[in-house]
Each structure stands twice: as C-alpha cells, then as structure tokens.
Amino acid sequence: MPPLRLTASSLLFALVALLGETRAATETAVSFRKEIAPMLQRRCAACHGEDSAKGGYRLDSLKRMSKAGDSDLAPLTPGKIGDSELYQRLIEKDANDRMPQKADALPASEIALIERWIKEGAVNDGGPADRPLSELVRESLLKSAPVKYPRPAPITALAFSPDGTQLAVSGYYEVTIWDLDTGALVRRIGGLPERISALAWHRKTGELAVAGGSPAQWGTVILIDPSPNAEPRFLCDLPDMALCVAFNPDGTQLAAGSADRTIRLFDVKSGKQAHIMRNHADWVQSVAYSPDGTHVLSSSRDRTVRISSAATGELESTYTGHETAVYAAIFSHDGDTVLSLAQNSPLDYWKWTTTEKKPKRTDVAGHPERLAWVTGGLALAGEDGLLRIETPDDETLFTLYGQPDAISALAVGSNPDQIATGSYDGTVCVWNLGCGTWVRRFVASP
Structure with missing residues (x-):
C-alpha cells in the first residue's frame, strides 16, 4: 500500500504542475x-x-x-x-x-x-x-447593433424631424428613424454608443445631435449628417455618459450636459468645443436655451438649476429651491421665468431675472419626470404612463391615455400640437393635441 500511495501522490503532483504550466502558457498578456x-x-x-x-x-x-x-x-x-x-x-x-x-x-x-x-x-x-x-x-x-432585437429596448430619447414627418428613436448601439404616416422603419443609423440618452434634430441643416455612451465608462456627443453613408462626427470623448443635448434657436451652437458634471458648448459648423462649464456637483440632466439664445439653462442631480452665458460660459444665476434631484428645467416663452421639475416634488415657477428667488410652487400628479411646452400649456409625463396637459397655474386641461408603461422620453415637434412619448416597454405614441388622442402607436424595435 505505501508504494501505491506514493505513486498516486506523485501523479497528482505532476498533474497539478502540468496544469499550472499549461495555464501560464495559455494566459494572454494584458491588453x-x-x-x-x-x-x-x-x-x-x-x-x-x-x-x-x-x-x-x-x-x-x-x-x-x-x-x-x-x-x-x-x-x-x-x-x-x-x-x-x-x-x-x-x-x-x-x-x-x-x-x-x-x-x-x-x-x-x-x-x-x-x-x-x-x-x-x-x-x-x-x-x-x-x-x-x-x-x-x-x-x-462601439459595437454593431443587433440585426433583430430579441426584445424591445426601452425608449430613452426621441426627436421629430424638422418637417414633422419622421421620428428619431433611441436604439441599442443605433438610432432608428420611423415614418409617422405609416409607422414603418425608414433607416437605421449605427456606429453609435450602447445607450442613447438624448436626441435633438437641427431645424435647418437636418443634422441629428446624439448624446450617449456606456455608463461609468465613456460618453460622447455626436452630430449625424442626414445624407446617406455620412460618417458620424464625434465631438468629444467623456469619462461618463453624455445625458442631454440642445441646439440654440438659430442652430449655430449645441449644448450638452453629462454625468461627468460638465456642460459643453460646441460650434455646430466646425464641431469644435467653444466652452466647458463646471457649474454642477453631480449629473447634468437637462440643458435648454433661452428664447433669444443668449442663456443656457441646466438642471442637475445636485438639486440646483443654473443659468450661464451662451457666449462666454460664465455662470449668471443659481436656483437652490429644490430639495431633490432636478429632472428638467425650461424657460418661459418670454425668457424671464424658469419652470423646474424635481424628483417627487411640486413644479417650481420662478423669475431668474430679478433678485426675488421665492418660487411659485404648483402640485403636479403622477410623479412626472419630463416637461415641455405645447399648445395651450405644459406637457408633463412620468412613471404612471399618463400624458398630462396643464397650465403653469396647476390647472389640468386634459389627460391623455395610451402609453402602456412609464413614460421615459418626450419630444415636441415644430408644430406644438404634435408630441411623442416613449416608454420603458419600447412603445412610442405620437399624439395630436388638437384631436386629444394618439394618432400613431408602434413598438420601435427592428
């Protein structure tokens, strides 16, 4: 028995040594x-x-x-x-x-x-x-988009074409373009980040601005030429996701906010970065221009809303009235007032052009996370899947039903009667506020 036990032990030792040598030989070098x-x-x-x-x-x-x-x-x-x-x-x-x-x-x-x-x-x-x-x-x-989606992807960004006949929808490593008359898929634009956070369609040139990236790894802002086979223009590379984009009214400048806490202003024609603002202490969740294009409005998870100069990038005003993360902020039509929407919080309605910072607070139902101006008032949408049209004075004009899941994206066309919503289940609804109902509904997955 002892010789047999020794032989077995020797064989086991030899086998372990051989496996170790094989592993060392096959282990690839660090890339x-x-x-x-x-x-x-x-x-x-x-x-x-x-x-x-x-x-x-x-x-x-x-x-x-x-x-x-x-x-x-x-x-x-x-x-x-x-x-x-x-x-x-x-x-x-x-x-x-x-x-x-x-x-x-x-x-x-x-x-x-x-x-x-x-x-x-x-x-x-x-x-x-x-x-x-x-x-x-x-x-x-950067990877190729799947030929066919195994399941619908959550809709995180939408944008109407300048003429209102098409809708750009966030996809997986791509943006998809849909015909609104037929609900048919028109085009797939690939070579894009894994996740698309925001879209904006230039009203004059037809260029599509894209914000996105891979969470906690990389982010970017891209301009896509509408002509076939045009290569996307990557305007920057970021250490984290780009979360929001907006063109100024005359289309010469693009603002982008990201999870690295910065706001970047780009010259649209050259694609070069004009200014970088580090005014926030957390994710920048929305950007918007004043009606005259001279100011950039930004909201952040740091619970503040800030206004900066579009010409110099310098900070001009800060609003600290929210106690939770701010999802979105927009200017009033005259540019003197700001409407800001925070997590589980009333809508704040405040003048930034005066020293008075005490807001007018209005209660909103349904825990909305999206906010936009439409014909007759404000569109608010969120986790309950309802699209509410209200006045800034908290008067509900009407409520629209049709989105089967929480609304995660909202876009308004050049005609403010035209609005689109997207949900986490991949469904897109296109609404006509004059009719008071949706006029097109489809699952936006190839």
Whole structure:
C-alpha cells in the first residue's frame, strides 16, 4: 500500500504542475487597449486629463502618462512595479497620498491587472503612444447593433424631424428613424454608443445631435449628417455618459450636459468645443436655451438649476429651491421665468431675472419626470404612463391615455400640437393635441 500511495501522490503532483504550466502558457498578456486604457479613463481621466491635470500629471495618453508630473518620480518603468510611481500611488496606505484621492481605492482586481501589465513590460497594443485613451475606449465599446432585437429596448430619447414627418428613436448601439404616416422603419443609423440618452434634430441643416455612451465608462456627443453613408462626427470623448443635448434657436451652437458634471458648448459648423462649464456637483440632466439664445439653462442631480452665458460660459444665476434631484428645467416663452421639475416634488415657477428667488410652487400628479411646452400649456409625463396637459397655474386641461408603461422620453415637434412619448416597454405614441388622442402607436424595435 505505501508504494501505491506514493505513486498516486506523485501523479497528482505532476498533474497539478502540468496544469499550472499549461495555464501560464495559455494566459494572454494584458491588453493596454482593451483593459488598461478603459480602466484609467474611467478612474483617472477626470483629475489627470487635458482640462484638469492635478499634480501636473496627465493620464490621457500612454505618452503623457509616462512623463513625470510635479513629483519628478518616474510614473511608469516597464517591468518594475517598485520603480513605477503610478502603481505605488495606487497601493499607498495613506489616503491623502493614495490615488484616486477623495475616493475609494481601486478594487484589488484592477490593481492586480495594472501590476501584471507593468511586470509584462507595459506593452502598448493601442497604436501610437500619443493616441488619447478616450479614442481607445471608444473603439473598444462601439459595437454593431443587433440585426433583430430579441426584445424591445426601452425608449430613452426621441426627436421629430424638422418637417414633422419622421421620428428619431433611441436604439441599442443605433438610432432608428420611423415614418409617422405609416409607422414603418425608414433607416437605421449605427456606429453609435450602447445607450442613447438624448436626441435633438437641427431645424435647418437636418443634422441629428446624439448624446450617449456606456455608463461609468465613456460618453460622447455626436452630430449625424442626414445624407446617406455620412460618417458620424464625434465631438468629444467623456469619462461618463453624455445625458442631454440642445441646439440654440438659430442652430449655430449645441449644448450638452453629462454625468461627468460638465456642460459643453460646441460650434455646430466646425464641431469644435467653444466652452466647458463646471457649474454642477453631480449629473447634468437637462440643458435648454433661452428664447433669444443668449442663456443656457441646466438642471442637475445636485438639486440646483443654473443659468450661464451662451457666449462666454460664465455662470449668471443659481436656483437652490429644490430639495431633490432636478429632472428638467425650461424657460418661459418670454425668457424671464424658469419652470423646474424635481424628483417627487411640486413644479417650481420662478423669475431668474430679478433678485426675488421665492418660487411659485404648483402640485403636479403622477410623479412626472419630463416637461415641455405645447399648445395651450405644459406637457408633463412620468412613471404612471399618463400624458398630462396643464397650465403653469396647476390647472389640468386634459389627460391623455395610451402609453402602456412609464413614460421615459418626450419630444415636441415644430408644430406644438404634435408630441411623442416613449416608454420603458419600447412603445412610442405620437399624439395630436388638437384631436386629444394618439394618432400613431408602434413598438420601435427592428
């Protein structure tokens, strides 16, 4: 028996050793493009990028992250984690010196991945070293839309074409265009982010503005030319989702708000960023222009509404009357008054052009999350699936039924009698307020 037991033990030891060697031989090297770049973009870009380089150190490209900041210590020494300040800062015990600062330490699995990458020689498989990390992340996250949806996708964004005959609808890695006379799918525009948060259709050029991204990984704002086969114009790459977009009245400027707490203003013709505003402390959930186009209105999860100059980006006014996250805010027709809608809260109706900040509060039913001007009053929609048309004085004009699930998107056409709603179950309803009913209803899934 003893010799047999020894032989079995030896065989087991040999088998374990062989499996270990096989695993080591087949284990692929860490990919900078697919694994390291997305992680650094997600965790570090906000504090060590072009717009904010704390400690004089930037992490927005491999070339820049290899150069020392104010400390003069080598951030990256291939093959040597002990000589790589980037890694040492991640494992630092003192929270004041550890990166990221004022945040939880990176998960052990992510730190281990960076350690492996450095030990393997910090190999770059992402092309030229000066390529922005955001470009690498974009490439890794953009995928083809499914040929056929296995189930309807929640509707998160809608926009009418300038002539009101078509409707752009958010999809999965795409935007779909639908004919409103027939309810037929006209076009699928792919090559877009996983999630589409907002859409705006330019009234003169027909360009479609798209905000979206992949949560907590990457976001972008895109302009899509209406002509066939035109390539989407990516205006920016962000560390988190872009959440809202709006054209100014004459169509020369585009405002976009995102989950990275910024508002960015773009020149529509060139696509270049004109201003970046960091006025909010949390997600920017809506943006809108004043009727004359000189002011940008923004609402945020930080419970504030802010007004900034469209020409300079400078902050002009702040409203702090809400006690919960603000979903949306719009200007009155004269531009002197703002209507703002917060979570589980009455509608606030306040003048921003005077020193008086005490709002007129009106109760609204149904916990609405969407707000827009329509013929005769305001359209409010939310989780109860009802579309309510009310006056700012809380007088309900009428309530529209037809959406089978919570309303998650709302759009108004150039004719304010025309309105569209989308729900979490993938259903789109197009309403004619003159008729007081929906005139087209379809499931917007290819």
